[in-house]
Amino acid sequence: MISSLILSAMMAFIVLFFVVLMHNFAPAAILYALFLMFLFIRMTFAENKKMGSGVIYRRIFQTVFAVGFCIAFIADLIAERGSMSITSEAMSNSELPFCHIAIPQVLVPLLVTKNIIFPARISGHYASVASMILIWLVCTLTVGRGWCSWICFYGGWEEGFSHVAKKPRIKLLPKNKELREFHFGFMFFIILASLCELACIYCEWFCPFKLVTEFSPVNSIPSLIATIMFVGLFIGLVIVLPILTKKRTQCSSLCPFGAFASLTDRFSIFQMKIDSDKCSGCMKCASICPFSAIDIKTIQEKKGHPEITCAKCGECVSVCPNKAISYEFRFNMKKSSCSCGHHKNPPKTAAVRVFQQLLHPANLFRFAAFSFAVIMSSDFMIKSLNLIAGLFGGRK
């Protein structure tokens, strides 16, 4: 209880500074700040009461952020260019917004040619190359692939759609391994083809989120083919399949950033841990995992952690009946001479108990991920709230 209060107070400072103060105490900023604090407090207290019960608040945040980002981003584009489609002026002036999905596509060509193969601003904009690469670097070192489940403003669409149906109509668990292999195979194809073409081919042909951000104008047959592809991929992989499978199908099968983040997740501080002693093999975690990160073999072979594609969303923690799954520090997962991280005896004083709870990996991870989410989302959400208010105010 006390640790939850302390965490909430600390988060309140972050929300106050980045949301309220940075936006000059605007009404929309205050409203959004209250919403964020509500989510964080509820999540923290719920987790304190029952491990894994706060996961619904993560889902709410990510879904709301996806919609808000879409509104604000499209409004920005229309204000800048007059339409959602990419204008020749924006293309020729190298002013396209650079998103995180382009990062794996540009890194290898950057090493070979020393150039960024994407016509974006290098700096001085929220969607510039330098800012997105820096955000990715910091994210890799802190939450790792937790970006996908806590911050990604595209993944929120699937997060929402995957929780529409009560039960999955198609069960993907037996195909988890094939899905992961396809995911990595597709990522390597994207990286190699982008190197060959010196252009981001995922952005050109395969990105389903062009439907909710920006796209090339349909003025030729190839661009018509590309349009049909991205509309089809959005409907199929972002709406229909998540509803049918209750998984984040685009995130776990197509998104090259997701696969890339899985590879670089080894540098992050946190990892999910499966306690083989407590695990009863019920496979509820594997069924619910939206990223196909737990297989039958993962449990049978007692690996001690989910597969490489784990995005640390916490869904498995919420369904495990034996509390066998938890967040853990990566450095605690390795065998060492020091058993410092393992507290066998209960804490002697209340202060020590509070201290231990504060520094619990789950609390630290949630705090870090939520901080990231607050800062990334504030500008977009406040803008979209202002737009919505303006729309209703205008109608009256």
Add this chain to the structure above:
Amino acid sequence: MILEAISLGLSTGTYCTMNCAPVLIPFLSGTDKVSYKRNSGLIGAFLGGRLVMYFILGAVFAAIGLLVNEFIDPVLTRRLSVYAYFFCGIALLINSLGLKFPWGCNKDCGCKVPKLRRLGNDWVTAILSGLAVGLHVCPPLWTAMLRSVFGGHGLVGFFYFIFFYIGTLPFFIPLFGIPFIAKRAGSIKRIARVTQFCVSIYFMIFLGLIPMIFE
């Protein structure tokens, strides 16, 4: 002359990596029998195919004569690349369907489409894809061909081109280490086969058929 030819070859390194990597890396990583000897042989077959295509292009240049500057332009080299991608894509797709489809292969017959097994043989694929990749004409290759065909005495020009080709080879050295990685995990093989399948479809349709028909 030797140093000039080699340094010109070295300057194509970036271009070579860009065009050959998507073809060779998944192809070599996904082979059934992983061994350093076989791997080196396949790389040799690919490079041999590439060299043959360069000789064919050189012969065409020599036949056209000095009109080559009138006929060959960036637009035409881009068209040549479209055909290169298309035929390379077909070769890789046949290999993928005939021998290396990522899943569902019966261990006994070992391939999805038995009739493509011979045509999709690894050695045939390596040579055909090498020939196809040789159609990508980059500016340093263009310079090397012009100098070797029109630069002077026939034999000198021939050796100029050979040394230029040798200069392009250092960038293929890392590929000889692929068996080291491929042997470590079976999943790398399957992932490579997925990559090869995707590359073949992409080359054939997106970089081959679509520009061929619509541009």
Add this chain to the structure above:
Amino acid sequence: MIKTILGKIRYSWKMLTTVFTCFFGISLFFICSSIPQNFFAHFLHVDPSYTGGLVCADFINSSDDGSPLLRYTVHEPVTNARWQQSAEYWQLDLEFKDKSPAFKNINISIDEDFELQLTDTEGKLYDNSGNLICNTEYYKLENGSLIKIRIPLKDKRVQKLLGAKQTIHYVLLDDYAPLTIEASMKAHKKSKKEEAKNKAYIQHVKELYAEKQFSLMTQIQIPQGKTTDENLSYFKDKINTNQDDFVSLAYYGFWLAVKGGESSVMKAVALVNEAYTYLDKAAELAAGKEGEIDVLLNRASVSASVPEQFFGKAAVGAEDFMRIVSITENETLKAYSYVMAYECYQKCGKETQAILDLQEAQKMVQYQ
């Protein structure tokens, strides 16, 4: 025993860094992100095929003939460009002094083999016999102050430019005097020596300005050797006595910004925002009056110092410094203002304006 102790020390260190990163590190990163961003921006470049090709010639028109053309840039021809209208093209840029400049025609003769005719909305390329070769891509950007022309290289006649080492451009804009530009067709790298020379010059002008200790334009006595809070209290009293005392308003705003710089990050943003309410009010009241230079110097100095990422005031600062240039007669102050305007324009990405201001400064104050 030693291993256990070392293990404990290692563990404690890892825990400390983890806790710091999670609680404070992410917030600090976003607050200070402009610093690493600017650092990265020096090393990252967009592939030239997207931006028009590498620059091979850059001509800045500093003549006083009234011509609206400010800058003429020739790029290297591009082949195999992706996502562009033409995969092979040659780009020429024309930058103007004003937004949406009024001109009827621009004729650019290239090597006497080609003639590029530009109107307000389109460009066409002709051969030396007057036959149309092709329409060019024509982009009007930055409120019309920048026109980018891309000549498609599909025609064989134009493709000869690919092999050219140099081209000569005769730029004729309406009735103004024609410009002759010899453009190499190979990109050049910015000389590091030139950049170091500019840096040294800017430092010299700043030192000169600090030495001269400009006397104030007004009668006000500025307190010396006091702390920030004392200065704030001093000027607050002055403002309470006279609400329209714009010099005191400006100094109060200035010292608020200084206090912001000395405070924690959370307070700094609020203080700087508050500072601008005073500075802006002071500038409004001081317009055209004696003491305007003081007010503008205060506001411009604050604008030049605050992080651009958070406040975006570099352009305002540059405009203030240019206004000082137009008011003052003092050469050193003019040079200082030009140099500060150069830095402000660099911050907000207006490179051409920055270069021009530096050139103006160099006319006023020499440096060896």
